[in-house]
Amino acid sequence: MLLLTNKFISKIMASSSSAMVCLAMAYLLVASFGSSNAQLTTNFYSNSCPNLFSTVKAVVQSAINKEARMGASLLRLFFHDCFVNGCDGSILLDDTSSFTGEKTAVPNNGSVRGFEVIDQIKSAVENVCPSMVSCADILAITARDSVVIVSKI
CATH class of the missing domain: 1.10.520.10 (Peroxidase; domain 1)
Known part of the structure; x- marks a missing residue:
């Protein structure tokens, strides 16, 4: 995921389009939600x-x-x-x-x-x-x- 994020950010940096910047921000926001540490456990x-x-x-x-x-x-x-x-x-x-x-x-x-x-x-x-x-x-x-x-x- 981190590699994918770095490649995505590199593409955004090369582009000056505001739509691409907005897309990048949305992607990073969604990606940050996916990296939560909440887990079900058997010993809760x-x-x-x-x-x-x-x-x-x-x-x-x-x-x-x-x-x-x-x-x-x-x-x-x-x-x-x-x-x-x-x-x-x-x-x-x-x-x-x-x-x-x-x-x-x-x-x-x-x-x-x-x-x-x-x-x-x-x-x-x-x-x-x-x-x-x-x-x-x-x-x-x-x-x-x-x-x-x-x-x-």
Whole structure:
């Protein structure tokens, strides 16, 4: 990228056109946005919520011990949440007077379950690290733990 930028700047320097100068400035602006250091990490919660994973796993393990089929149901919740527009926790939204949530939407109504387990997990997570973990992350971690736990049965 740096080599490309240097070549581009050299061409601009050779030109006196104001349109080329504007184009060069726009290019440099866009290029600077592309060099951001923001990265997703697998250890994001290591410091902010160090007990997150053990908290989720304990509730998932308990739910699967009560009913082995719950592991598949929790994985299915994650699938339904992430299906169309990415993972956002929207499968957990309850209906309001002006909004029909995904929970009771026709394709999901009666076919997805495990919401009470997710509610237990959310409560447990809020106890160990309040207002820290998103519902989408809770669903992802729950799905992961469900697969691991069920694979050992």
